[in-house]
Amino acid sequence: MLPTLITDLNFEPLDLALTEPFAIATGAPTMANNVLIRLKLADGTVGLGESAPLTAVSGETQASTLEALHSVRQSLLGKDARGWRPLGALLGEALPKAPSARCGLELALLDALGRHYRMPLFAFFGGAGTGLDIDMTVTAGDEAHAASSARAIVARGIRTIKVKVGALSAEEDVRRMVIIRREAPGARLFADANGGYTVAQSRTFLAGLESEGVPLALFEQPVPREDWEGMAELTRSSRVPICADESARTAKDVLRLAREGGAHGVNLKLMKSGVVESLAMWNLARASGMELMMGGMVESTLAMSSAAHFAAGLGGFDYADLDTHLFIREHSFRGGLRMQDGRVDIGHVQAGHGVDLG
Known part of the structure; x- marks a missing residue:
């Protein structure tokens, strides 16, 4: 088995209290209701990602983001993380209205690759x-x-x-x-x-x-x-x-x-x-x-x-x-x-x- 195959993928709510409401013209959230993503490779490397939906900007919520993530989970298992760009394109087609969900998965994927190859993302x-x-x-x-x-x-x-x-x-x-x-x-x-x-x-x-x-x-x-x-x-x-x-x-x-x-x-x-x-x-x-x-x-x-x-x-x-x-x-x-x-x-x-x- 290739060491860079995706073998596990998990999501959980990430609720973060703010020091003050992050007030903008279209809303003022008092909490960051985000999602934490863990992506595991065949060699045991774990990458972390975060989805940060902002309803006032994109219409996404924590619940809709979790639903979007679960909808593509099975299609990502067994894929080679080295193909991160085609995987990103695949996510774009599958989740066109869930950009923060796509982003969280991409970040977990790139973090796992970076850790596997001992390379910082910069x-x-x-x-x-x-x-x-x-x-x-x-x-x-x-x-x-x-x-x-x-x-x-x-x-x-x-x-x-x-x-x-x-x-x-x-x-x-x-x-x-x-x-x-x-x-x-x-x-x-x-x-x-x-x-x-x-x-x-x-x-x-x-x-x-x-x-x-x-x-x-x-x-x-x-x-x-x-x-x-x-x-x-x-x-x-x-x-x-x-x-x-x-x-x-x-x-x-x-x-x-x-x-x-x-x-x-x-x-x-x-x-x-x-x-x-x-x-x-x-x-x-x-x-x-x-x-x-x-x-x-x-x-x-x-x-x-x-x-x-x-x-x-x-x-x-x-x-x-x-x-x-x-x-x-x-x-x-x-x-x-x-x-x-x-x-x-x-x-x-x-x-x-x-x-x-x-």
């Missing part, structure tokens, strides 16, 4: 680098929350702040941005509306920031996913780079954004698209001259470390939004990414993503 993905400068998020909330969150982020040594907007009016969000600018005068500022604005509201927001003298380095997904014309209109007229997130779920989406001038950059998230699809998206974005952000859903150290390996190993990323593990109150993992003063590092990892159960 090297597996290309070895371009081992570290990334990250931002941290100010979730949606009132002005007092914005001020206290900004102070806490600065205290961590993080120098880029991403602010969730779109849950309130554009005028209220401008006031929050002014306060954050006051509390963190040296920080680079991003805004992420998660599709919560219209084109008119987006313009009001940008004009308000300009009037208040608040510099914005990036404006992410200002309008809903399907408003392709609105994204293109803002991309043409805005002096602030526009980044697509919800509008960039597949390689076809990235191709459409590039052809229509729908964004200056795209946010890749493994949970949103899966690993194999994200690789195709990375290639298209790079070939089109678009900027790249690496992001995530509400993920633990396990999935965040995997995303860091992906982005650092491939290289070419202009922004890294890999902070959701900092919102998790406690978990049972050890190892994985290390962080100091706003920079994550995975250069110490010897095999796979480097995360183990504590």
Whole structure:
């Protein structure tokens, strides 16, 4: 028997309490109701994966993710893990509406392969680098929350702040941005509306920031996913780079954004698209001259470390939004990414993503 054949595959709920609701324009979960995946190879190697469904973004739930995983379990047993790309394509066909389930399986598969071959995933993905400068998020909330969150982020040594907007009016969000600018005068500022604005509201927001003298380095997904014309209109007229997130779920989406001038950059998230699809998206974005952000859903150290390996190993990323593990109150993992003063590092990892159960 080949040592890399998949011999066992198990799933279980991974419920993680958050330090605060992860509030965005479309929802505010207080728990990360994720799924832990264990994949075993014939030689006894075990790879770990995580699925992090975010209902507000993809419509997935923990229950639907577990159901999706169980539906493909039997078809994966006996397969050779070395064929991870065709297996990823197979999962794409079988689970087109369950990207976080696909991603969790792909991460477990790649972790097992990395451990089998004693290769860290950043090297597996290309070895371009081992570290990334990250931002941290100010979730949606009132002005007092914005001020206290900004102070806490600065205290961590993080120098880029991403602010969730779109849950309130554009005028209220401008006031929050002014306060954050006051509390963190040296920080680079991003805004992420998660599709919560219209084109008119987006313009009001940008004009308000300009009037208040608040510099914005990036404006992410200002309008809903399907408003392709609105994204293109803002991309043409805005002096602030526009980044697509919800509008960039597949390689076809990235191709459409590039052809229509729908964004200056795209946010890749493994949970949103899966690993194999994200690789195709990375290639298209790079070939089109678009900027790249690496992001995530509400993920633990396990999935965040995997995303860091992906982005650092491939290289070419202009922004890294890999902070959701900092919102998790406690978990049972050890190892994985290390962080100091706003920079994550995975250069110490010897095999796979480097995360183990504590």
